[in-house]
Amino acid sequence: MDAQQIAQVRRFNRVVTQRVGALEDSYLARGRPLGQARLLFEIGPEGAELRGLRDRLRLDSGYLSRLLRALEEQGLVAMEASGDDARGRRVALTPAGLAEHAAYESGSQDFAATLLAALAPAERERLVKAMAEVEALLEASVVTIAFERPDTADAIACLSAYFAELDRRFQGGFDPGAPVERLAEGLAADGHFLMARREGRPIGCVALVPLDEATGEIKRLWIDASARGAGLSRRLMERMEDKARALSLTRLVLDTNRTLAEAQALYRRLGYQQIGRYNDNPYADHFFEKRLA
């Protein structure tokens, strides 16, 4: 990355934190300490477990407790017992708290609207588009990618999400042929499993299964809907190719269904070439291979 890019990022950081950060805070504060305001906002109309609040806002448990006491005295929140674990507790907004929350919501909306109102419609659209792009790529930049065991709860959640999506998208649905757990165990025995996480939560995966001395098969490429469009699948695939090279494989193959157009486009962009059928997978319509340098 070059100096110009770094300079642009810094300029962006400066402008945005000034223009957005400070102002948003002032809209959010509403004459209340910012800590209390943020907490009230984070609790939200559905209420929340204290545990989660501590994690999301990175608060010391003593501090959180005190903030809650303050909001409680103002009649804005009420504490409740948590469902399954009697140690944990929940907070919910009282009617007064809900009203305050709504005021925050509309303040934040007003702020966004003010920002947009200063622009002509065409520029407005450009701004919104560019913001979406920045947001998606910033999210992508905090994604971590690592090889993991495919039989952990998180990995199985990924595989299940993948199968569920295939079931939705294939005409006639999709049946993996065996329980997810069994397939995961199989992968653990003879494959490699790469997982992408954002803030700890799994958002994507891909598997590699050696077929013979020289050939590996790419399987189970899945990206959560919230993480698409930021080049994550490419990052996963490239990382897996590195692995294949490290395993001395010289050829990767994969199959795919005709409804997965964006996947096919990705494979082509990555240098995969269409080949003839190499397995009897009834769901597969297209077959690809790539020679590894």
Next chain:
Amino acid sequence: MDAQQIAQVRRFNRVVTQRVGALEDSYLARGRPLGQARLLFEIGPEGAELRGLRDRLRLDSGYLSRLLRALEEQGLVAMEASGDDARGRRVALTPAGLAEHAAYESGSQDFAATLLAALAPAERERLVKAMAEVEALLEASVVTIAFERPDTADAIACLSAYFAELDRRFQGGFDPGAPVERLAEGLAADGHFLMARREGRPIGCVALVPLDEATGEIKRLWIDASARGAGLSRRLMERMEDKARALSLTRLVLDTNRTLAEAQALYRRLGYQQIGRYNDNPYADHFFEKRLA
């Protein structure tokens, strides 16, 4: 503007202030209270007047004084008398202060680099481009546009910048034919003058001079280089069209030089049609008109 746009802006605000704002602060702090760190950073290698610091950082004068005392005790800054007003004071960084400032600079660079390093080169480029777009449009959104007298110092600065640019761009240079001040007085007598400012500083202008009962001429459209590409000229032109309609004009005309290609493109986009020469301006090569609805 629609709800989706507002929602996108809010999401952007949330993600960016979390990802960028908080982290940048931690890079900036370097084990020093954030207030002191910000002040040190803001003083900069050239030093600064206390007055300006108070304004830019919105600090109480007592608080600023105290922060400076703290930095002084650490040997990072030195106070000096201000040039013209013996009440005012300046701060400058000592060698130790300069070293700390440099450390902040490099920390901020590291942060930007870390952000980019997590992305593949193609995404990196997309991110930088989108950041530039957001930055430019956010800047544009704090631009204020208003009719002002054309014979103030700021307005004359705009007109001078305009003439200087024409002089640079025209083959053979440009001679306005009279001193800027005289032309400004003329405009004040029979025209209307619209000015764009960003944080108080003039960054663009346009003038309207009625030619007869029904026709007005658009002149002196200028946008500072730092403000181009965000649709400001369009905003100025549209605002001036509104003014023309309010004056019951039904037709606007303007002339332009062949080297100003982007201006011609703008006029066409705004619905101006090319017509024959309507004056004897020796610098004009193309003539346009627009019928007002």
Next chain:
DNA sequence: CGAATTATCTGACTAAAGTCAGGTAATGGA
């Protein structure tokens, strides 16, 4: 069951941030 762990709360702190009411010296206008 008993020991270790976990979730929350309370009390006792400290540091940082920010406010307010004077006070002094320089400046500018009547």
Next chain:
DNA sequence: TCCATTACCTGACTTTAGTCAGATAATTCG
């Protein structure tokens, strides 16, 4: 010249933010 204003400083506060060491009750694991 005199008086209001301005720029900065100092002292005396208050509020926020955040930390840390127990205490208590529920849960989990061996």
